[in-house]
Amino acid sequence: MLASVSAIKVTDYKFYVNGQWKESQSGQTIDIRSPYLYEVMGRVQAITKEEVDEAIGFARGAQIEWAETSLQERAKYLYKWADELVNMQDEIAEIIMTEVGKGLKDAKNEVVRTADFIRYTVEEALHMHGESMKGDSFPGGSKSKIAMIERVPLGVVLAISPFNYPVNLSAAKLAPALIAGNAVIFKPATQGAISGIKMIEALHKAEFPKGLVNLITGRGSVIGDYLVEHKGIDMISFTGGTNTGAHLAKKAAMIPLVLELGGKDPGIVREDADLVEAAKQIISGAFSYSGQRCTAIKRVLVHESIADELVGILKGEIEKLAVGSPEEGNTVVPLIDDQSADFVQGLIDDAIERGATVVIGNKRERNLIYPTLLDHVTEDMSAAWEEPFGPVLPVIRVSSDEEAINIANKSEFGLQASVFTKDINKAFAIANKIETGSVQINGRTERGPDHFPFIGVKGSGMGAQGIRRSIESMTREKVTVLNLSL
Numbered sequence: 001m002l003a004s005v006s007a008i009k010v011t012d013y014k015f016y017v018n019g020q021w022k023e024s025q026s027g028q029t030i031d032i033r034s035p036y037l038y039e040v041m042g043r044v045q046a047i048t049k050e051e052v053d054e055a056i057g058f059a060r061g062a063q064i065e066w067a068e069t070s071l072q073e074r075a076k077y078l079y080k081w082a083d084e085l086v087n088m089q090d091e092i093a094e095i096i097m098t099e100v101g102k103g104l105k106d107a108k109n110e111v112v113r114t115a116d117f118i119r120y121t122v123e124e125a126l127h128m129h130g131e132s133m134k135g136d137s138f139p140g141g142s143k144s145k146i147a148m149i150e151r152v153p154l155g156v157v158l159a160i161s162p163f164n165y166p167v168n169l170s171a172a173k174l175a176p177a178l179i180a181g182n183a184v185i186f187k188p189a190t191q192g193a194i195s196g197i198k199m200i201e202a203l204h205k206a207e208f209p210k211g212l213v214n215l216i217t218g219r220g221s222v223i224g225d226y227l228v229e230h231k232g233i234d235m236i237s238f239t240g241g242t243n244t245g246a247h248l249a250k251k252a253a254m255i256p257l258v259l260e261l262g263g264k265d266p267g268i269v270r271e272d273a274d275l276v277e278a279a280k281q282i283i284s285g286a287f288s289y290s291g292q293r294c295t296a297i298k299r300v301l302v303h304e305s306i307a308d309e310l311v312g313i314l315k316g317e318i319e320k321l322a323v324g325s326p327e328e329g330n331t332v333v334p335l336i337d338d339q340s341a342d343f344v345q346g347l348i349d350d351a352i353e354r355g356a357t358v359v360i361g362n363k364r365e366r367n368l369i370y371p372t373l374l375d376h377v378t379e380d381m382s383a384a385w386e387e388p389f390g391p392v393l394p395v396i397r398v399s400s401d402e403e404a405i406n407i408a409n410k411s412e413f414g415l416q417a418s419v420f421t422k423d424i425n426k427a428f429a430i431a432n433k434i435e436t437g438s439v440q441i442n443g444r445t446e447r448g449p450d451h452f453p454f455i456g457v458k459g460s461g462m463g464a465q466g467i468r469r470s471i472e473s474m475t476r477e478k479v480t481v482l483n484l485s486l
């Protein structure tokens with residue numbers, strides 16, 4: 001059973017516009033329910049379209065002056081924000097835990113990692129330089145023509161983030177946008193909005209210019225499409241599900257978009273792999289935070305000759321996983337809501353019905369799904385293709401590297417993949433053929449370290465994140481040509 005040590009104090013949170021915390025004119029709020037305490041922990045404002053217009057108006061005004069300030073000056077504000085986050089780490093981590101059901105240690109790591117992210121972003125920006133070109137390198141061109149190429153901000157960036165890393169994935173949009181001279185409209189995931197509000201409380205303490213960052217909360221049905229189609233938005237940086245991302249991409253016309261979406265990352269295990277090490281990586285990849293990570297390992301493609309042995313080791317590792325409330329530091333915790341748990345259970349039920357074997361798991365208490373390992377999963381089962389965002393790991397047995405590559409690439413997703421083998425040549429041969437943004441050799445799939453480029457292809461996204469790439473995506477090149485009389 002889930003234990004609760006928290007006494008919940010329900011707080012009404014305001015939204016943040018022009019440097020002030022405000023209640024919405026709508027008079028309406030949205031309840032935020034803790035996924036494991038099953039109680040309302042707070043309420044956020046359901047803001048109106050007029051308030052969206054107002055926030056974007058303030059952002060547009062503030063951005064002009066902000067872009068004029070020196071990089072060193074902008075850096076000072078961001079460093080201060082990072083310091084304030086570290087000062088507030090206990091308070092913010094407690095909120096992340098209660099709101100999205102993440103263990104306290106991981107929640108605290110998320111906050112500290114975010115401060116590191118912000119600092120690194122500043123340092124990266126301080127070391128980015130433009131370039132110059134002379135005209136005479138092109139046939140017929142003249143030495144007297146010199147192009148100076150610099151990066152300039154895009155204007156107002158709309159940052160939309162998902163529930164699972166409500167602070168880190170939000171700051172991963174705000175920090176590059178701000179250091180590059182943009183203003184931000186930040187729309188956190190509804191479940192995750194209070195964590196986002198806390199992050200902005202830290203930002204408020206850093207005394208950024210008013211209106212530069214505005215946090216808006218509201219019902220997706222009222223403000224979602226309105227925001228995305230708004231003429232005052234110059235770029236959208238979105239992280240979330242593939243369906244939401246695809247919907248948004250259709251709505252947003254003629255502005256740059258970066259989309260980081262869902263995944264179905266395979267762990268490919270060759271015959272020659274160190275099975276004990278591979279199993280450790282796979283289990284941590286698949287089950288930390290109940291698999292609610294975009295880069296969780298979401299299927300195992302294993303050579304049939306070693307499949308029994310691997311499945312045995314995986315089962316042993318799963319037996320060691322702690323299951324229950326995040327307040328007790330468990331690895332497998334209740335899912336974000338009942339609907340998500342129903343979806344995961346549906347995938348398990350469908351696989352069993354079609355002949356998969358339950359090695360361990362298939363047990364549920366409300367939205368807590370016990371870690372489940374399914375063997376003999378075949379291509380006709382939804383578990384082979386759908387992203388569960390929950391603690392279920394399907395094992396698909398293959399007879400060759402080619403078959404593994406083929407099944408890996410048949411997926412609509414293309415985020416990451418892991419290849420486990422002792423043969424580095426084979427590892428590269430497989431990696432070269434895998435259609436994902438990144439391939440991990442002998443390691444679990446994961447986003448960090450945060451300065452690596454992070455790329456989703458096919459249904460997993462568009463464009464790139466990773467500190468330098470994010471700054472580049474939120475700026476454009478501007479060319480000034482000097483025509484000398486030589």
Ligand SMILES: NC(=O)c1ccc[n+]([C@@H]2O[C@H](COP(=O)([O-])OP(=O)(O)OC[C@H]3O[C@@H](n4cnc5c(N)ncnc54)[C@H](O)[C@@H]3O)[C@@H](O)[C@H]2O)c1
Binds near residue numbers: 162262
């Ligand atoms: N690739 C990555 O970097 C990455 C990282 C984390 C999570 N994810 C993915 O995110 C998903 C889980 O997160 P989620 O459940 O919060 O995703 P989601 O798609 O339900 O929501 C993401 C965000 O979109 C907003 N939204 C919903 N409808 C909208 C609309 N019409 N217009 C504008 N915004 C709208 C939500 O309020 C939220 O802020 C998983 O699929 C996971 O793989 C991807």
